[in-house]
Amino acid sequence: MKRVLVNGAMGKMGQEVVKTVVEETEDLLVGACDMKGIGENIMDLLGLKGDRVTIYGDLTEAIQKTNPDVIIDFTIPEVVMNNIKTGLSHKVHMIVGTTGITEVDLKEIKDLAEANNVNALIVPNFAIGAVLMMEFSREAARYFKDVEIIELHHNQKIDAPSGTSIKTAELINRNMNNCENNGINEIERIKGARGGNKNGVNIHSVRLPGLVAHQEVIFGGEGQTLTIRHDSYSRKSFMPGVKLALKKITDINGLVYGLEKIL
Incomplete structure (x- = not known):
């Protein structure tokens, strides 16, 4: 069982990911991060059953308070690289569905993942x-x-x-x-x-x-x-890929770009 933190948890994709982790996996949602709903219980906000999961406004604080094994990131291109750097430097595996990552970024992610002995799975499309x-x-x-x-x-x-x-x-x-x-x-x-x-x-x-x-x-x-x-036609179409990524994240080595690499 992996401890999961969802970054961008109150976005449309983030909410679907939260529901999927809680209801359809054996993993444990330990934290959520977003600029909306800071301090609130995301389980109540989304009508989910289970222990309280607090929404944090700062990713570093969220990592320190929840000690996740994996961060699933669905945020925005402007901040995704900072999120990846924060997660990997704290030795947390990263699953990233946020777009806007360049070839130069991928090289930096690869080096950072290897330096911290963790994995990063960058997925342009989870469907x-x-x-x-x-x-x-x-x-x-x-x-x-x-x-x-x-x-x-x-x-x-x-x-x-x-x-x-x-x-x-x-x-x-x-x-x-x-x-x-x-x-x-x-x-x-x-x-x-x-x-x-x-x-x-x-x-x-x-x-x-x-x-x-x-x-x-x-x-x-x-x-x-x-x-x-x-x-x-629905964001549910991406969830089987998210579940597969969560299952495989500890089996890969360093950076993997594209869901096809783990099918």
């Missing part, structure tokens, strides 16, 4: 279907030389493009050695109309109320297209 969508896209890239990604999320998501789309572009690029400009001198009448470019793959971001998390990868070839799409 099993999304992981399969990325893997199928990677395989399809062997056979198509043209591809674009459209990612669609709720209008409260502050970063663009999504971590999932960036990860997908990276996976595609590993197999698409000829991913390059088609030679046409395009004219963007509105800057950004063709999306952003990651590893030679154009990514288009949509933010609208009513959406949760969706992505389609469109491959184009002569006389045909192939579309690989995944849709999360």
